[in-house]
Amino acid sequence: MNQGLISRRYFLGECGIGLGKIAAASLLSNNLAGRSLEPKPAHSQPKAKAVIHLFMAGAPSQLELFDPKPQLSKLEGSPLPKSIIGDQRYAFIQPDAAVLGPQFEFKAYGETRATFGSPLTPLGAVADDLCIIKSCTTDQFNHAPAQLFLNSGFSQPGRPCLGSWTLYGLGSETEDLPAFVVMSTGGGLSGGSALWSSGFLPTTYTGVQFRKGKDPILNLSTPDGFSSDLQKDTFKLVNQLNAKRHALINDDEIATRMASYEMAARLQSSAPELMDLKEESNETINLYGCNRDKHSFARACLLARRMVQRGVRFINIYHSGWDAHSNVKGSTENNCKQTAQATAALIQDLKRHGLLDETLVVWGGEFGRTPMVETNPALGRKAGRDHHPQAFTTLMAGGGTKPGTYGETDDFGFHITKNKVHVHDLQATILHLLGFDHERLTFRHAGRDFRLTDVHGHVVKDLLI
Amino acid sequence: MLPNATPEQITATGFHRNTMLNEEGGIDPLEFRFHAMTDRVATLGTTWLGLTTGCAQCHTHKYDPITHHDYYGLMAYFDNTLEPDYLIPDSTLFEKDKNNFAKADDLLIKLSDHWPTHPRKINFKPSMVKSAKAKNAELSIEKIFITPSGEVPDQDTYTVKIKTKQTEIAALRLKTFTMNDTGPGRTEHGNFVLSEIEVTAAPLDGSSKPTKIILHKPTASVEQNGFPVENAIDGNRSTGWAIHDTDKPIHKNHQADFQFSEPVSHPSGTCFTITLHQDHGSKHTIGSFQISLGETSRLDGDPKEGLEKAYREWLAKIKPDLEPWHILTPSKLESNTPYLTVEEEGVIFAAGDISKHDIFTLTFPASDQPIHSIRLEALADERLPENGPGMTYYEGRKGDFFMSEIQVKTDKDLVFSGSSETAFAAQYGQGNAAASAAIDGDIQSGWSLKNHIGTHQTAVFNLAETIPPGTPFEIKMHFGRHFASTLGKFRISGSRQAKVKAIDHQGTLQDFLLRASEVKKQADQIKTLRKASKRDQTLVMKERPSDHIRPTYLRHRGEYTQPKDVVTPRLPNAIFPKEKEFPKDRLALARWLVSPDNPLTARVVINRQWAAFFGEGIVPTVDNFGMQGKLPNNPALLDHLAVTFMEKNWSLKKLHRLIVTSATYQQQSVIESSSAPHFLRQRLEAEIIRDSALQASGLLGSKMFGRPVRPPQPSGISEVAFGSPKWKPSQGEDRFRRSIYTYQKRTAPFAMFTTFDASSGEACLARRDRSNTPLQALTLMNDPMFIEIANSYGELIEKSKGSIEEKITLAFRRLLTRPPESQELQLLSSFYQKHKSWKALTRAILSLDESVTKN
Secondary structure (H helix, E strand, O other): OHHHHHHHHHHHHOOOOOOHHHHHHHHHOOOOOOOOOOOOOOOOOOOOOEEEEEEEEOOOOHHHHOOOOHHHHHHOOOEOOHHHHOOOOOOOOOOOOEEOOOOOOEEEEOOOOEEEEHHHHHHHHHHHHEEEEEEEEOOOOOHHHHHHHHHHOOOOOOOOOHHHHHHHHHOOOOOOOOOEEEEEEOOOEOOHHHHHOOOOOOHHHOOEEOOOOOOOOOOOOOOOOOOHHHHHHHHHHHHHHHHHHHHHHOOHHHHHHHHHHHHHHHHHHHHHHHHOOOOOOHHHHHHHOOOOOOOOHHHHHHHHHHHHHOOOOEEEEEEEOOOOOOOHHHHHHHHHHHHHHHHHHHHHHHHHOOOHHHEEEEEEOOOEEEEEEEEEHHHOEEEEEEEEOOOEEEEEEOOOEOOEEEOEEOOOOOOEEEOOEEHHHHHHHHHHHOOOOOOOOOEEEOOEEEOOOOOOOOOOHHHEO | OOOOOOHHHHHHHHHHHOOOOOOOOOOOHHHHHHHHHHHHHHHHHHHHHOOOOHHHHOOOOOOOOOOHHHHHHHHHHHHOEEOOEEEOOOHHHHHHHHHHHHHHHHHHHOHHHHOOOOOOEEEOOOOEEEEOOOOEEEEEOOOOEEEEEOOOOOOEEEEEEEEEOOOOEEEEEEEEOOEOOEOOEOOOOOOOEEOEEEEEEEEOOOOOOOEEOOEEEEEEOOOEOOEOHHHHHOOOOOOOEEOOOOOOOOOOOEEEEEEEEEEEOOOOOEEEEEEEEEOOOOOOOEOOEEEEEEOOOOOOOOHHHHHHHHHHHHHHHHHHHHOOOEEEOOOEEEEOOOEEEEOHHHOEEEEOOOOOOEEEEEEEOOOOOOEEEEEEEEOOOOOOHHHOOEOOOOOOOOOOOEEEEEEEEOOOEOOEEEEEEOOOEOOOOOOOEOHHHHOOOOOOOOEEOOOOOOOOEEEEEEEEEEEOOOOOEEEEEEEOOOOOOOEOEEEEEEEOOOOOOOOOOOOOHHHHHHHOHHHHHHHHHHHHHHOOOOOOEEEOOEEOOHHHOOOEEEEHHHOOOOEEEEEOOOOOOOOOOOOOOOOOOHHHHHHHHOOOOOOOHHHHHHHHHHHHHHOOOOOOOOOOOOOOOOOOOOHHHHHHHHHHHHHOOOOHHHHHHHHHOOHHHHHHHHHHHOOOOOOOOEEOOHHHHHHHHHHHOOOOOOOOOOOOEOOOOOOOOOOOEOOOOOOOOOOHHHHHOOHHHEOOOOOOOOHHHHHOOOOOOOOOOOOOOOOOOHHHHHHHHHOHHHHHHHHHHHHHHHHOOOOHHHHHHHHHHHHHOOOOOHHHHHHHHHHHHHHOOHHHHHHHHHOOOHHHEEO
């Protein structure tokens, strides 16, 4: 094993701190357990090198934001035709619940005439960069299963998520930061940590949470009472002792561990450097509408751009709070206030940094919302909308996607009438943009080869440049 | 299933209850039950058989001889179960409860003794208090307490006005109070003289003038020689009542009662004016007093008389609701999901699964009595979650129910005229979940208990017209909200009365006393004593009765929504001979698993143990003994160990001893000391890293069993978990218990374990990944839990005796089980010389590769 020899020779020659690139290479190219983070070629030339997935957890209402249905206003107060609803059952409403009209004015923007409800006005500025898929559909009716389904292709926890598959296939381009980062704003997630789990893939591919507290990464900062001098000396001592051990028994795992301590030490400075926004201009801060220090969706978006600049491969930003069972109008306004400007800013900012072409931005929830109103005095709810798996809207930008609007729904926004894009199709398409054939990106587990798209999924060619 | 199962054995069935549950409003609970079933089959395969069964959920296994039918045959073993909570028997609590119940019974018998001796004394807030001399009169609202203050006058006259709607006022009590160490009078020795008390009464509406009340039959708690209480009503203001009796202490609360010659009643209410003349002089005035009025002429009369009167009055009020009910027993019971059984005395018990809209249809034979009202008793029972009466087990309040509608039908649907209930759930900001909500035609509203779980409660539904005798009828009950919320135990009765209301008692004297405000304190004590102690509970599995077997279906493409053929319990032919009869149930399956006839379990278990010791199994694919797995490196060894394991009565301890004392295992240390490549080194599992660090630092607790504990972990750990649960670290010994006792939450796992590749517990895993990441380095160096461990470890070394070198050697050996080599000692020593901190040194040792690696 070459790399074993290299590191052995290296450590025998010059043990101590400052192991640098060679040890890092050992960490990254550690093939012992097939868990490499070394950059790897994809199946074909990728369009997107990085993905920023803005996950609107709780499910935004496509009927308020993207898919204007004047027919619903006309029908308001009466039920939908029975033939439309079929045997769909709901959690909180009866199938014969009355229809609720769109709550906002819609306007068309840009050359592509992309249509947005008024709370999404800021997106108008990037309308011509957006690939708007109005015909997404999922199999899952509930939040946790649907969030898992969108992330991992399966409704139950235990399978690798999109970010993990990406790392498994492409490896990492950064030596100073985790390659798969997860941030979240707006409250708890029903899918929990299974949403960024590597499932049966090696745990190295699990998303690393960047948190809102003092330490963006758990245990990042040196504990109180330990001087930086002591911390440095401790790193040094540990690596010296590890090197001695390595010299004696020549186990590559020790070299890897030494490299991991190297990277930990670097993380202690690179992560705070990443999080420190003082070098960002006021213009940029204002563009996103964030505060340099205060945790928010907007700040997470700006951090995502900085991560992409530093080689982070996959970034999940979860914003939860879209589950508008009551007051869909107020809820939508409130959530858009927190997310719309920042989403537009992220796309603009990536573009002016020349990063949008190779960065895929995805925006969307786990399903849509019903054309019917949800009202339930017993639960204190009115003018809301229930879950709607049949049709919802997802946005993509950059990374090789084609701007424009794709897919159509019926007059009620209930069913898809043209160009259906199933969640598995969405996954196949994202993998394609990353350079993968979704049918060939597999992992052998429990006696069979698993895929993100299970045995389904088609790349939607119409969405590609 | 096991005959005469012990509590431990019953508890052990909970192994298969560690499946996941989804509480979202939109779920079908039975679909998630199916997901749990697939988890159970997978766990059976991985744990006992070393087989991957998952593929056969959707179709016949591609590689292994497990057919699609075999898969559901395995599932059938688990499918015929109920999944109740089990209250763990506790003899200490049982004894305690038994004593408490006996005490409660005893107190109940004596409850009437506590009926107050002033049964009808009522205290009023005076509307006006006036002192002729003093500047202020303080009036305490609570106690109706008046304190004339300021310069104490020699004489005074107090006027008190009391307004009341109460009728039949027939007596008055003047109670005087001591003030700190003085009083009740204003003289230095505490005496006073009440020269005269005068009372007038006037109707509140002013329809007539005040009339003077004639007072008679006075009594007093003390009378001074020459100053009897009669003097206060003799019309002579130069005589009076005083309290200085030389035989008794004067500084006490003293009182005098006066009776009215005739009771006073005014329909509009009465304004009493009470005048207290105190003309004796030399400050013989009252310092602090209270006036009460009484309905009965004898304020200290026979308590029994008052009790009897009060009981009679109460009984008169509730009499219409004490109408006899006759129990109605249905001739036919139908339910869409749970199964219903009639138990004794018309009680109906529901068991099995529940759905979000359960409908019970009860058919009743013709009654020989007319029925104008229907009573539904919701009954508590230990077999139900939190003792019921409901079956709610997720999302809503455990043990509650939600009856959205009740319908009564003869040859037509009957209309209700009213309803009542003994308890209901108050709903925030909305109407109450009262019985009326179950007859309003709205499926979204209903009757529910919420804060009355574990108690019997009753609802009565009055019909607009009578069901005549001789008419059969049907009652339909709908249950459920956005979660399954079915009633578990109940009884139906009928009454001929049209307006009868729901009550929760029989109208006995004891029933009255338990509800009377006069003896509330004692009644509350009885109620508290009657509450059974909260026992620990655990999740278990229970077999469904033979007349309610759950059929298991083969699911086309593995989908819950596509049931096809019914499949009975069976095992794949490859592991169970065709000609023999399949184990018929879970118990028989368990017995077969550990029988010599089963070729797999013993081999699978010893192989996992072997892998734990040597890093690799004899069959390298520890999780797969199927066609896709690898062949054993040493079949004879595998068989030998498997047979020995069984012969030694499946003792893991004996197996471990056999392995570690073997030449093969001891050979490893020889290899280790040479510099030859070493394939056995492997990083320790997360839990073992923590445990060995605790052991080295002297912190590890040896306590066994009990509730899970929470070791410290970094703050902000659960910020994205649903509901942002707080992680409050355990204190004392619990903080340092073995990692196996650490609390597990699958959506927010313990961070250190996750960092070191522990599974989040979503599926049964026979092998874990072993990663090697910077986050692990940060955890070992910076995690508050490891800092705490390093601190104790450092203190332990600091306190030990010996030179610095000896101390370093001790620190090293405690964790690494070997002395440091000279170069190592040198490095450690110079580190210590520079930083002079044992804690810093132990922290570094804890962070070594060797410390987290099996060598």
